[in-house]
Structure formats: structure tokens, C-alpha cells
Amino acid sequence: MATAPSLRTGAEYLRSLNDGRTVFVEGEKVKDVSKHKAFREAARSVGRLYDIAAEPANRELMTFTSPKTGGPVHRAYQIPRSHADLRQRRLFHEKWAEATFGLMGRTPDHVAGFFTGYASVPETFAKGGQKYADNVVAFYEKMRDEHLYVSYAIVPPQIDRSKPAHKQSDPALYAGVVKERDDGIVISGAQQLATGGVLSDWLHLSCIHPLQPGDENYANCLAVPMNAPGLKLYPRRPFALRADNSFDYPLSSRFDETDNYVIFDNVFVPWEHVFIYRNIEVSRDQWWKTTAHTLGNHQAQCRYVTKLRFLAGLAQRMNEMTGNAATPPVQVMMGELAALVSIFEGMLMAQETVSEVKNGVLWPSALSLYSAMALQSELNGRMLEMVRELAGGAFITLPSSIADLENPETAPDMERYQRSASTDAKHRVALMRLLWDFLGSEFGSRHAQYEKFYGGASFIVKMNVYRNFDFKRAGALVDAALALPPVQTGE
Secondary structure, three states: OOOOOOOOOHHHHHHHOOOOOEEEEOOEEOOOOOOOOOOHHHHHHHHHHHHHHHOHHHHHHHEEEOOOOOOEEEHHHOOOOOHHHHHHHHHHHHHHHHHOOOOOOOOHHHHHHHHHHHHHOOHHHHOOOHHHHHHHHHHHHHHHHHOOOEEEEOEOOOOOOOOOHHHOOOOOOEOEEEEEEOOEEEEEEEEEEOOOHHHOOEEEEOOOOOOOOOOHHHOOEEEEEOOOOOEEEEEOOOHHHOOOOOOOOOOOOOOOOOOEEEEEEEEEEEHHHEEEOOOHHHHHHHHHOOOHHHHHHHHHHHHHHHHHHHHHHHHHHHHHHHOOOOOHHHHHHHHHHHHHHHHHHHHHHHHHHOOEEEOOEEEOOHHHHHHHHHHHHHHHHHHHHHHHHHHOOOOOOOOOOOHHHHOOOOHHHHHHHOOOOOOOHHHHHHHHHHHHHHHOOHHHHHHHHHHHHOOOOHHHHHHHHHHHOOHHHHHHHHHHHHOOOOOOOOO
16 A cells, blocks of 8 residues: 655755756856755755644644645645635644744745635636646646645836837747747746745746736746756845854844746746646636635735734833833833734734635635735834834944954953843843844845735735725615705704
């Protein structure tokens, strides 16, 4: 009797990264991303996620049984058919998010949510031909049963947004079909943002931006292995390269998943890995007529709420260390911060409780999801600013590096003047460095930008809220008010 496949371990994942993929950093080709300073620790952070899921004690929480292999697979791939299923997905996402403090936004469970959504409503893809629906379900099962890490590039480059894709100066600027063969298609051009791409097994290429008639060459949905010939990744400046020690850079040294510009240089894709082909209608519908967008962003909200809890914990720990926690103005500000965090927690819960079943599949509440995303783009900066205000000048007066705490000549001064009323200098500086890496470093600045735009431009997110809000019910109240009978006049 065959043994059911086991869960992927962190060590197995790390070994798989040395597969000949093409990644360039600072003008040089990376030999092995699992050992390069720019990506090594982030890769290990992802590896730890696989180990968490593989721990026997976490088996019930983190896995369900694959209907195909009979082996355990991650709950991120479980198609929710009840409120309990969606809750189990949330608990899985939160467990992984807590391991990175919510700082890695595109961990393997993110795109897993999109493909789970695709496979939940395969008839959407069948509009372009049944083979495409069969292909997307088969690839979803491959991801699920092989515990793959898939990242995605679904946004076209910002070259000339005044023109549609097919009217660019070069038809191969944006990633699209340049050749059709009997055994597949050939893709050339660029796409962004591929967050986590350097660390993933496969890349999912599609387009979430609206496409126009004439853009058919760019209306595709497909997957390629990260080491596919002709596929090249150009990460933005990796923050880990400048993080010379983990004391001064506790977050950027460990959790920089990197964002990547992706170049397709005549990349061949076999038909079995093509899910949409030159079809503008289905390219649009994959996001809005399946549960892909809501399930993928449900994971993102689980991650974001975890990050906000971390932020609140950092702020409160700082207040306690400085002796300000009992000060009424500080408590008022912390109360406001806690209220905002609680609002996002409540909206995450609402995605479960307000969800509805359609054709045997549970759809998370789109209104609750998009409302949270709309508020996130507006309020995240406010929450960060509150913590900055609480910190005051503390960040500016920190020692230059841990070396000041270790040098026998400077250590006595550091211990005397950098301590707090409740802890020694090293512990105080460690906490403040943690806060600075979260708020003020390059890593922190990237995160502020990421949280504002990862769900798309603000107007797009708010349009999603507009489309999902029940204005008929709201308008009925207006009609009822207008129809009130006259009040009696006189005595």
C-alpha cells in the first residue's frame, strides 16, 4: 500500500530554491538565493512556515486531507463550503502570520487563496474552453498536493499608462503572447510586482488591470516554474543587504520578501499550464466571478490584523518601558489605537459571519472585505503616526549601533544613559530598534507604501465597496421617510 505524501519541510523548501533560476541583484546574477545575503534570512523565514505546518501538534489546525492523495495538505487550499471552513482558513493564516509578525504579505498561503478561488468556480474559465477549466483545477491540485509556493505578477509596468497595452511603442513591452505553438505559447514582455517571487517555486502571470479590445495578447492566465528558461527577476533593492546585524535591523534582516520586476524573454508555456488564453472577458471574470479575489485578500486581512496587533503591542511595551503607560493622555491615544485595531478585527470576523453559500461554495463577505481595505489605505498612516507621536525623540537619540553597547570604552555610558526605569540599556535599545525598523527604516517605509496600495489604488478599492453596498436597502429608508403621513396640526 502506497504511503500518503508527507508535508513539505523547511529544509526541503530551502533546497528547492537552488534550481538555476535567474535573479539579478546590483548587476550580478545570483547563484543560489537560499545562500545569498539579500534573500537568505527571508527564505529561512518561509522555511519556518513550512516547519510550523508540518509539526504533528499543528496537524489539525494547519491541514486537511487531500481528496486526491489522502495525505495532509495546507488549509490554505481548502475550498470553504461552510462558515466553519472559512474560520479554519483564518486560523491557519493567523498562525503563519504570527510567525512573521504580519510582515511578509505574500507568503505561500496568499496566491493559494487565489487558485482555491479559481478551482471553486471552474465554470468561469470554461467560458474560454473546457480545457482551460480542467487546466486550472489540475494546477490547483498540483499546488495543494505538492505544497508549492506560488507568487504572482498581475500588474502591467508603469511605462505609459495613457495608452492601452496594444498601443505601446513596442507590442512586447507588456507581458503577452508573441507566438502560438502546437504544444503551447510563448510569452515576452514585463510584469510587476511579483512580491516574494525570488522565494517562490512558480510564478502566476495574469492581469488585474482592465483590458480593452485589441489587448487580447495580454489577456492570459498561466503559470511557469521560477527556473523557466527566459524568465528573469529584478528585485528592488533588498533591505537585508544593508542590514549588517540583526540587533540594529531585527525585522529587515529577516522578513524582507522583496518585490520584483519580472521579464519574460520568449518564455515557453505548455498548454497544460495555460488557464486563460487571449480572452478579455474571462481575464476580467477570474477576479470577480470566482472567490479568488475575496479568498486571496481574506488571507491578506488575516495577515494585516496580525501586524496591527504587533504594532499595538510594540507601542504598549514602549509606554511601559518609559513609565508613561499610566499617563491619561497616553492611555487616550492607546485607546484610539486599540479602537482602530479592533475595527479591523471586527471586519475580519464579519467576512466569515456575513458570508453566503453559492452553489456549494462559501463566498466571504465582499462588502466587509473591501470596506476594510478601503479604511486600511486611509487609516494605516494614522496608526503609524500615533506611535511616532508616542515615541517622541526616542528614535533620534539611539546609539549608532550595537557596537556602542559592546565597546568597553562606550558601554558604561550606554548602560547609564540609555537604560529605562524598568530595564537595562541593551533591552531598551533592542525594543526601540525594533520599533524603528517597523516605522522609520527603509523596510518600514516600504511597508507603509505596501499597506496603502497592495489592494490596488484607493479609488479602485472604494469602487469595489460601492458595487457591493446595499444602496437599495438604504434608499428604502429614504423612501419610507418621504412617505411619512402628515402630522396632526393644531390642538
